[in-house]
Amino acid sequence: MSTLQITDLHVSVDTEDGPKQILKGVTLTIDDGETHAIMGPNGSGKSTLAYSIAGHPKYTVTGGSVTLDGEDVLAMSVDERARAGLFLAMQYPVEVPGVSVSNFLRTAKTAIDGEAPKLRHWVKDVNKALQDLNLDPSFGTRSVNEGFSGGEKKRHEIAQLELLDPKVAILDETDSGLDIDALKVVSAGVNRFRAKEGKGVLLITHYTRILRYITPDRVHVFVDGKIADQGGPELADALEAEGYDKYLTKV
Amino acid sequence: MLETKKIESHLNPAGSFDLADHPVPTGREEIWRFTPLKRLRGLHAEAEFGAPTSTTDWNTPSGVRVEVVEGDEARALRGVSGLVPNTRFAARVLAEVPSTLLVDVPAEAEVAEPIHVTVQGQDAGAAEAAHVVLRFGAHSRAVVVLDHTGHASLAQVVEVVVGDGSQVSVVSLQDWSDDAVHLTHHEASVGRDATYKHVGISFGGDVVRMDSNVHYAGPGGSAELLGLYFADEGQHIEHRLFADHNEPRTKSNVVYKGALQGQGAHTVWVGNVLIRQVAEGIETYEENRNLVLTDGCQADSVPNLEIETGEIEGAGHASATGRFDDEQLFYLRARGIAEAEARRLVVHGFFNDLIRKIGVPSLEEKLMATVEDELSKNVLKDVTEVGA
Numbered sequence: 138m139s140t141l142q143i144t145d146l147h148v149s150v151d152t153e154d155g156p157k158q159i160l161k162g163v164t165l166t167i168d169d170g171e172t173h174a175i176m177g178p179n180g181s182g183k184s185t186l187a188y189s190i191a192g193h194p195k196y197t198v199t200g201g202s203v204t205l206d207g208e209d210v211l212a213m214s215v216d217e218r219a220r221a222g223l224f225l226a227m228q229y230p231v232e233v234p235g236v237s238v239s240n241f242l243r244t245a246k247t248a249i250d251g252e253a254p255k256l257r258h259w260v261k262d263v264n265k266a267l268q269d270l271n272l273d274p275s276f277g278t279r280s281v282n283e284g285f286s287g288g289e290k291k292r293h294e295i296a297q298l299e300l301l302d303p304k305v306a307i308l309d310e311t312d313s314g315l316d317i318d319a320l321k322v323v324s325a326g327v328n329r330f331r332a333k334e335g336k337g338v339l340l341i342t343h344y345t346r347i348l349r350y351i352t353p354d355r356v357h358v359f360v361d362g363k364i365a366d367q368g369g370p371e372l373a374d375a376l377e378a379e380g381y382d383k384y385l386t387k388v
Numbered sequence: 389m390l391e392t393k394k395i396e397s398h399l400n401p402a403g404s405f406d407l408a409d410h411p412v413p414t415g416r417e418e419i420w421r422f423t424p425l426k427r428l429r430g431l432h433a434e435a436e437f438g439a440p441t442s443t444t445d446w447n448t449p450s451g452v453r454v455e456v457v458e459g460d461e462a463r464a465l466r467g468v469s470g471l472v473p474n475t476r477f478a479a480r481v482l483a484e485v486p487s488t489l490l491v492d493v494p495a496e497a498e499v500a501e502p503i504h505v506t507v508q509g510q511d512a513g514a515a516e517a518a519h520v521v522l523r524f525g526a527h528s529r530a531v532v533v534l535d536h537t538g539h540a541s542l543a544q545v546v547e548v549v550v551g552d553g554s555q556v557s558v559v560s561l562q563d564w565s566d567d568a569v570h571l572t573h574h575e576a577s578v579g580r581d582a583t584y585k586h587v588g589i590s591f592g593g594d595v596v597r598m599d600s601n602v603h604y605a606g607p608g609g610s611a612e613l614l615g616l617y618f619a620d621e622g623q624h625i626e627h628r629l630f631a632d633h634n635e636p637r638t639k640s641n642v643v644y645k646g647a648l649q650g651q652g653a654h655t656v657w658v659g660n661v662l663i664r665q666v667a668e669g670i671e672t673y674e675e676n677r678n679l680v681l682t683d684g685c686q687a688d689s690v691p692n693l694e695i696e697t698g699e700i701e702g703a704g705h706a707s708a709t710g711r712f713d714d715e716q717l718f719y720l721r722a723r724g725i726a727e728a729e730a731r732r733l734v735v736h737g738f739f740n741d742l743i744r745k746i747g748v749p750s751l752e753e754k755l756m757a758t759v760e761d762e763l764s765k766n767v768l769k770d771v772t773e774v775g776a
Binding site for chain 1 (some may be wrong): 730
């Protein structure tokens with residue numbers, strides 16, 4: 138079971154002109170096994186939602202709550218959140234020079250599970266995860282994200298998703314910058330994750346394209362730090378046809 | 389033949405063997421302005437060089453001559469690399485030290501095993517001086533490691549002759565005790581089409597200053613100058629590099645990485661590159677990165693590039709000094725890795741990159757262990773507490 142519950146979340150970010158309110162009361166519940174898509178124009182606060190849930194220090198929660206299976210996520214440190222079962226696939230994965238992918242993956246897996254993975258299975262699992270995402274086995278010896286192409290970075294994020302096996306995955310514009318082949322590979326990885334028992338997905342995207350491969354249970358339209366509209370997968374189709382204009386003119 | 393035009397480089401004062409040309413530095417000179425002269429125990433000035441108190445040992449792989457030479461042979465080796473001293477201490481070492489430690493690798497010898505010279509200091513209260521010559525014959529291949537530990541006040545000149553077409557690595561490790569003072573000048577002459585790798589690694593000592601210089605004895609030579617340093621509370625570690633591109637189609641690549649922790653930890657990196665008029669078609673790049681681990685540290689980083697010809701393949705430099713990258717830490721922590729462990733990974737990664745480039749496998753593990761020891765003083769304190 139896994140339920141991510143976001144209630145009346147207010148988040149601000151520090152700017153040169155003082156704190157700026159980005160999220161203005163977001164309420165959203167991802168129930169057991171559900172996939173929710175958050176769509177919206179640039180600057181609507183989609184990424185802020187993702188990073189706030191993960192605990193990025195740049196964002197200050199000024200009100201509301203986030204719970205994972207009833208546990209107070211906001212009271213946890215960044216790494217505690219990950220160990221509690223949250224995973225954020227980042228839009229811009231960070232380079233960590235000199236740290237190999239295989240060392241990184243093993244360290245993360247050990248941290249999440251609280252014990253080192255059994256070596257024999259682990260090597261097999263890593264190789265399979267890399268292979269499934271069309272990443273060469275030699276990928277393990279490269280430094281984390283260093284010199285990766287945009288597509289490699291995103292595929293590496295999804296390989297981590299499959300290996301670390303969280304309860305709830307937040308995918309922040311994982312589709313941006315991918316060509317159609319890479320998009321299919323990445324979507325297949327996300328669908329493998331969804332196929333497991335009780336996994337939640339919060340899929341943040343600017344475009345409807347990825348929703349052709351990953352069908353959401355719910356779609357939320359984000360405008361100006363709030364949910365402006367919500368519905369089923371058909372809402373994505375409407376957005377594809379009409380764009381965000383009608384929401385923007387309302388503001 | 390192209391004429392090498394003699395030029396006055398303000399960064400690199402003309403040298404002289406005559407001690408009278410080298411007044412005692414005051415600290416206002418460009419090349420001394422970062423060095424705490426008061427802590428040098430007179431090595432830069434008038435300290436009397438006594439008989440060596442440190443002990444020096446080495447292995448002698450077959451076909452290689454390693455020996456302390458004296459008399460005419462030692463005298464003939466003064467300036468064998470083309471070194472004309474530009475500091476008083478280097479001029480004094482060449483003029484006053486009666487013997488020379490000579491490592492002689494004959495032409496075409498391929499020495500698989502590193503030649504490991506250990507210098508174990510016994511008395512930091514006694515000033516001493518040493519002259520070392522590493523001579524590599526044409527087309528030879530060899531690795532020399534100079535390993536300094538213990539207590540010493542040492543003024544040292546290391547001359548390296550890299551023969552035409554040879555492939556040579558020289559690693560100098562300064563892992564002194566806290567009371568050591570070490571001034572050292574490494575001068576390499578890189579032969580035609582030769583490949584020279586020089587690695588300066590400084591962990592221990594009260595004051596360590598290394599000048600690692602390279603010039604070329606023919607076109608097509610390539611020099612890679614790597615370095616790694618870790619300054620703790622009160623330590624002064626200074627690395628100065630000089631790539632003198634005096635021949636065409638030569639290459640230099642400088643990468644130095646340092647970390648600092650503790651009150652008064654001070655590191656200096658000065659990377660000088662001179663591209664002379666004759667040196668057409670050269671490539672040079674220099675890079676210095678410093679990781680500041682605690683408050684109260686100072687890292688000076690000064691890249692200097694003097695260019696006298698427009699006909700170059702590439703020239704560039706980069707310098708960055710900073711604390712932990714918050715985004716790196718966030719990324720690792722977002723994967724469940726606890727903060728202290730994330731810091732350890734980042735620092736390991738920072739040095740790993742460089743340690744892998746050294747290319748002496750027997751050293752790599754030792755260096756990683758030394759880095760780990762250094763980290764346990766601050767960065768990893770929390771980890772050990774958690775793990776206990």
